[in-house]
Amino acid sequence: MTRIHSEATIRRPPAEVFAYVSTPANWPAWHPSSLAVHGATDHSLDVGEQVTEDFRVAGREGTVVWKVAERRAPTFWRIDGTIDGRKAGTVTYTLTSAGTGTRFEREFTYQAPTLLFSLLNWAALRKQVDAESAEAVQRLKVKLDGGAQLE
Template identity: 55%
Template structure:
């Protein structure tokens, strides 16, 4: 009886809400297109499913580069998990930086920041994803498998973004 109680308490502790740290994933790519073209493409949510493998669909007013305060809903498949996130633009510096904050079921889901900078022959693009671990279970899964899967999906997104923009898609 005592061992079962201890096991139950440990399992329950894995689900207790807490701040178990923030993960930051940075992906970069150089694209042979002007910064304003790259910025306009990546900040227009209707384009996300064209280049990011985790983005299945977007809905709402998604056919333009979103301004601060605008929102869009995205259906996603990230690291084997399907869901729906609402993204709200929190920063917009045209042809430089753009930031969105996401929520899933009313809980913070992460922050994505895009930065573009001119380089000879095109643009240096950086995508930064930050997300928190809200339980010990999530922190464990993130350390064991989720982070690696998200990094792989992000790297694939950079390759597809480069290919799409350089081919004119």
């Protein structure tokens, strides 16, 4: 199991950050791996709702279906992904109050489906995924700290 953890403190209340990050239409604006989203994208998704995302992770493109598995607004949100019907990973967002802002933690976990993938993951993929995840959280911080009105 590979675990990628990224976090930042954002100068917005948890409810605002939660609403923004759990609304799929916003993902391409802050996550470099998110190319496009389709389906229920215009609102903060609830348990059982799903969305399809076109992605590019570590140079590899594909499509994943994310389904909300758990939601405790405004502190926790978990989505499970499938690619071609097989489990592709889990993303969790944990939000805690931090003074006048929010400590936002993003965790992406995934398993290697084959020995070859496991070797590639160990050699290079994990480092690339970690860097992309860290960049995503920093982009989110810059976007939300900028004081712009959220859509």
